[in-house]
Amino acid sequence: MSGKYKQVAYYPGCALEGTGHAYNRSTKELGKVLGLDLVELSNWNCCGAMEVKNVDPKLQTYLSARNLSIAEAMGFDTVMAPCNGCYHNLKKAEYDLAKDPASREVTARLSRKAGHKTYEAGKVTTIHALDWIKEAIGEDGLRARVKNSLKGLKVANYYGCMYTRPRHIFPEKDRGPGSESTSKPHFMDDLLAAAGAENVEYPLKTACCGGAHTLSDSDTSTKLVLNLLTTAEACGADVIATECPTCHIGLEMHQVRAKKVFGRKTSVKILYFTQLLGMALGLSARKVGVQENFSESGDLLRARGLG
């Protein structure tokens, strides 16, 4: 254990208080069992998500910057955002504030109006939950703590789009050995392998799920997700591991919809990586919120002696 990220500011974001509640629960429980402190940002706000960014990207930059400003005011130089959308938006805000004078001007004006200090680029680093575990505990640290190995569990790791794209907002990635890759991400693979899982070679780990169009063009999303699911099954996966609440709910709901609308049943299970790691570290399935998932994985987990 490096000591790095022993205590970080925690930005759960809106999804983790709603459809992604199991991710919130399992992330917090994972932190507890690993002895890592998460200090939730006080009075945090929406990162700007898709709704604000679609209308006014500079306003989205301000909204994300306000969260970074709160982290700074609380004395943190690192904020951890487990949701890919939040993580992406905080990273985008950081990039815009560093590179775009107009974004800086809007953020300064709105910060003054709101009565808080204007956030300046470079004061707080945004990390994902994968970075958090990878840096704070590492594969060796995890391996030493495993109580219920995930041995024999075949996992396809699905990272979705916003963890790696667009590349320019993630300057710390693609830095060679030890860093994350934007074309073939591997941090989740590394962590789950350390917990005993057998990762399958999954060629669609960053492929589009049509998530942003899930309501406006549901059939396109369902077809894309169905291909993600059937490909995972063709790879031999029992489980698709996720690290984003939007990906997770999209996979779950379109798995149901694919059966209903297209008559295509798939049986691969969908679990957050934090749930899998938590169970490997001895936490019960209930403790990591498996019962809150739509994807029913109880039988599989019991058969594997997990949870």
Added chain:
Amino acid sequence: MADTGTMGLNDIAARLDQMLSASDTVLAAAPVPLAEELLQLGERTLEIWLAAHGEIPTDRKVEDFRLLALHRQGARGDASFNACRESCRELVYHHNLVRLEPGHADVARRLRLGAMVARHLVLFIGGKLEVAALGEFCCASRPLRQRDTSLQANETV
């Protein structure tokens, strides 16, 4: 091997389904021509996108693959097209796997996974031809509705 030159997206999807339902014996009997065909089906998919946008699909190659050059052409000025960047690269990777080890015990499975990647490309391009903004908000991190908002701001109701 099918003539891919005039295929539409539905024809490509049908051909991929045919490959996916073929037995291991059939796939293992001609792995290299099938791997080449998969690559050509991917190229044809991107040609359809480019032609629909009034562009002449390039004959150039990037890293020795036309598919990657076509992707680069599609992504020029349209960052959302990077949503299929990795699918193109995975298709090349599976093509190379089969070409390098045509006698490998796993060759049929490798071809099937390549076909599934190609199918994802077809689904993405097909979806994007219907809803151009697919990949815009997420992979390009760009707004979808900014133009609508500025139009609304100028309304004189």
